[in-house]
Amino acid sequence: MDDLLDDDGPRGNVGEYTVSEISGAVKRTLEDRFGRIRVRGEIGRIFKARSGHLYYDVKDDRNVLACTTWRGQVSGLSVQPEEGMEVVVTGKLSAFGAQSKYNLNVDAMEVAGRGALLAMLEKRRAQLAAEGLFEPSRKRPLPFLPNVIGVVTSPQGAVIRDILHRLSDRFPRDVLIWPVAVQGRTSAGEVANAIRGFDALAPGGPIPRPDLLIVARGGGSIEDLWGFNEEIVVRAAAACSIPLISAVGHETDTTLIDHAADRRAPTPTAAAEMAVPVRAELIATVAALGARQARAAAQAVRGREQRLLDLGRGLPRAETLLERPRVRVETLGHRLPAALEARVTRARLRLSALAGRVGPGDRISRERARLDGLARRLEMGLRDRQRWAEAALAAQASAFARQARRGAAQPRRDLERLVRRLTPAPLARRHGRDADRLSGLLRRLSVAAQGTHMRRVSRLEALDRLRESLGYARTLERGFAVVWDGETVVTTAEAARAARQVQLQFAEGPRVDAVTSGPAPKRRKGDDAPDGEQGSLF
Structure with a gap:
């Protein structure tokens, strides 16, 4: 049994590989067999x-x-992969031996068919x-007449030339x-960046x-216009604060930027x-509005002129309007002489009252009498003081004489000083100063009284002239004549x-x-009326 287990003999013709060898062989086989391929399918999970x-x-x-798709290959894709999009991807098939997996390295991607593009467009x-x-x-509304227009388009081609020409x-x-x-x-x-x-x-x-943007492109297939269906373009157009016109493709072409x-x-x-509007049409419109304004103004003036004439016919005649003021003026004219006479009478009474109050001579007399009284009092005071001084001097002289007989020297000197002080010369000088002051006051009083008198006389003469002019x-x-009944005026x-x-x-x-x-006495023809003869008036 052990021998069977330890048998190292050949086991058929099956080759033996390491894990790395088989992984490398699979990778080379995939890359050599398939190389660069195109695969059609639906995009599933994306990370x-x-x-x-x-x-x-x-x-x-x-x-x-x-x-x-590696980071450097993403920018080369014509469309960005989205879940559920049916696409045709192109790339190289390779294996990842560390996990016994294979994948397709995609460097190109396109939508699989027009129907798929339309479905994706509708979904977006x-x-x-x-x-x-x-x-x-x-x-936002478009400006009526923009000053500056921004155009986002290709600098080559007929689109920009058509826009500039128009x-x-x-x-x-x-x-x-x-x-x-x-x-x-x-x-x-x-x-989007533009x-x-x-x-x-x-x-x-x-x-x-x-003030206005135009995004323009000529016509083309849906694939050619696909850049204007991208989400980045649509969001940039929606966020733009400048009014924007989309002119992409022909009339039958519709892109998402249009919405x-x-x-x-x-x-x-x-x-x-x-x-922009048509300049010639604006000029014609302004001219037409100006003509309409002129016609309307002329018609308004004519209407108001006719209205004024209609109102004028309803006014009374000038003679009728002036009749009542004329009668009033005549009435006031008849009343004027009596009013003037009453005015003269009031002025005469007022003048008489003023004449009774004006009396500069009396005031001058009173002031002169007052000054005379003060002068007399001053003279009397000076005489009394002189008499008192003489009496005092005599008494002191007697006292000093008695002391001198007794041999006192100081009282003699005091007596001399007192004599010098009470001598009539200082009293005369002081009396002279008082007299000069009194004379100055008299002169000032005379000038003031004369000025007051002249002013009163001038005013009295003016009032008298007014009295005579109104008398x-x-x-x-x-x-005219004045009718008197004794001292009463008969009116x-x-x-x-x-x-x-x-x-x-x-x-x-x-x-x-x-x-x-009573009848008047009879007189012979040619005789003069005797003295004291009176005629009958009434």
Whole structure:
């Protein structure tokens, strides 16, 4: 039994390999047999590592193929893998012996068929619409006449020439062009960067900030226009604060940027027409509005003129309007003489009252009497003081004489000083100073009294002139007369009839007597009326 177990004899023709040998052989067989291949399937699980590598599955209804795209190969993919997308991947099949696994290193990817592209496009559209990027409320109105227009397109081709030519024909504007690739793997990133770049320009900076953006491209297949369906482009268009017009493809072509833009144009030429109005049409419109305004203004003036004429016919005549003021003026004219006479009478009474109050001579007399009294009191005071001083001097002299007889020397000197102090000369000088002061006060009082007197006289003369100008004497000079009943002025016919005898005062003479009733005495023709004869007036 042991011999059988220890038998080292040959065991047929089956070869023996190590694990590394078999793993290497499998890897070489896979790489040699398949090399670079294309595989069609649906993308399943996707994982992006921190290093930037992509790990995902491509599957069909029965099997799964692990795929890998290294970080340096990701930017070369024409489409970014999404779960559920049907694609055709191209790469090299290889094995990973450490885990007995194989995978496909993918360096190219494309959507498998138009139907798959449309399905993916619809799925992406629904996703972005659910986020609210296509809401009409987010869309901004286009400016009526932008100063600067930014264009995102390829610098080659007919698109930019059509836009510039159309803008020049309609209304020339400044145009900034951001050149981008409109097709290929880098198209989506360049278009998104161009939109964000225009939006980042500061107003008033060295590069003018556009008032309007146009993203334009000519027509093509769905694959050619796929860059404008990428999510990065749609989000950049939705986030742009500058109004944006999408002009991608022809009228039948629709991309996702059309839904996110503020306005969709069927062609790039139509986008230029949306951007600016026609200058000639604006000029014609302004001219038509100006003509309409002139016609409306002329019609309004004519209407108001007719209205004024209609209202004028309803007004009364000028004679009717002036009748009442004329009657009022005439009434006031009749009342004026009586009012003037009353005014003169009041002025005369006031003048009499003022004349009684004005008396500068009396005041001067009072002040002179007062000064005379003060002078007399001063003279009396000086005489009394002199008499007192003389009496004091005599008494001191007697006392000093008695002391001198006794031989005292000091009292003699005191006596001499007292005599010098009480001598009449100082008293005379002091009396002279008081007299000079009194004379000055008298002169000042006289000047002040004279000035006051002159002012009062001037005012009295002015009032007298006013009295004469307002007095009835001027009225008498114009042919009027004053009727007196004694010292009372007769102003009514009833008062004249009631008086027995009245007097008439004319301008050039004294009063003339007249009677109010009774027949006048008879006189012979040619005889003069005797003195004291009175005529009847009433």
